[in-house]
Amino acid sequence: MLVWAVASQKGGVGKTTTVATLAGWLQKEKLRVLVVDTDPHASLTSYLGYEDERSEQFNLFDLYAMKDLSREGVLNCITHTAHEGLDLIAASMTLATIDRHLSGRQGVGRILARSLKLIEDCYDVVLIDCPPVLGALMVNALVASTTIIVPTQTEFLALKGLEGMVRTFTVMQRANQSVHFEYLIVPTMYDRRTKASVQSLSYLKTHYRDHIWQESIPVDVSFRESSAKRLPLPLMDETRQGAVSYHRLLKYIVEFELERHPQRVGSKLLEMLERLQYMPDQI
Template identity: 35%
Template sequence: MGRIIAIANQKGGVGKTTTAINLSASLAALGKKVLVIDTDPQGNTTSGFGVDKNNLENTIYELILGECSVQDCMIKNVVEGVSILPSNVNLAAAEIELIGVDRKDFILKNEIDYIRDSFDFILIDCPPSLNTLTINAMTAANTVLVPIQCEYYALEGLSQLIHTINLIKERLNPDLDIDGVVFTMYDSRTNLSTQVVENVKSHLNQHVYETMIPRNIRLAEAPSYGQPINLYDPKSAGAESYMALAKEVIDRKL
């Protein structure tokens, strides 16, 4: 049965999408069968795999509204071993469309249950807010992976995210756990990055992944070429870090 990981943090710009794209591609490179679900209306994970998000007949939006099946929506092998349920700006309307819908927080879970056994890992890229889409992702997931940028305000909002996760665990998904925290945009040359890491470790009673994702220009360039970093520049520090993180994720026993 596939392990479902929601990648979430309500702060924007912390590396959620970068992690969704590159962790999934690295897991696939290690022989795992992976599905990525893009639940962010910006659709950056979709375009990061080279998919033209603006010319899609079926996306996660149509899936959530019951207008297509998972198989209709899925784009297989966007890179070898990785399939995707894509997203685009239409998804922004989902919040309104789902008002009054019965058991709306379980829509994504019910759809994923049909295909869960076909994948080793299912990664869900969440939007940078705690809305219906994020709740759907967390209701469907086994665990939540939290990317944290190495910056001064790293801890801001994190307690709110943990509170939300605990609420969802209490009311919607009793099996939900925090997978762990992964540090992104780490710069070993600055004292600030080191201080942030120590600060988070001392304040958070959570698993922290040993692998830290560095600030890396090649990582920033890769999405504009529609490729994950392990294809765009496999020898870059970013590619090596995501490969190391993928190995940690595989070995993590919850």
């Protein structure tokens, strides 16, 4: 099972969109995918058509509140969505209080990692949407992941956010020798007609050469339409430019994982890669 945390200390860079779109593609490719919404704003939860106020279902807060983690307890926090194979651990507003709730508890940064380990036979890929603040929720997501995806808007203000995130990885690794982060920067909302976009993409490629996806996600208004319809873009219309770009990204990340964590790449993902080798790109 692969686990991808989608993280950035900056808001509005495309984290939730990245989780929803990659998850939509994985569902279309008939893989078993779990998305975990760790942002108290619950944007991903509502993107998938679930509102926390009306839900009776257990959610991520209940998972963190569990005294003794158990497989059954974790499975109880999962909501099956309308799309077969695409499951959700929903966020709730109460998550905003989690730092206070967890303080003093032992192994507080590994709760999510341990929970996912208990259900690792159930999914091919887990995607974790992070809040833009460095707290217990983000730390848990980072520690649980095999690769961290860092969406970065191609504009200069966002580059600052990226520097902060990379510094966080270094600091956390120094503080705890047992963690090692692999991260992949994904340039988002790229508009080749604007100078700011072109310049910041070229800056990213020079300064983060070994950690960046060499392509980019274009600006595409379809994402707005897709979130208004509560439907990940590949499930709304897979031919839109934005969807096509995320499909290329998906293929790249699985290949990236195959090089770094081959034992974590399940047979269904390998079959998907093989299928995609023979399929011409849709552009």
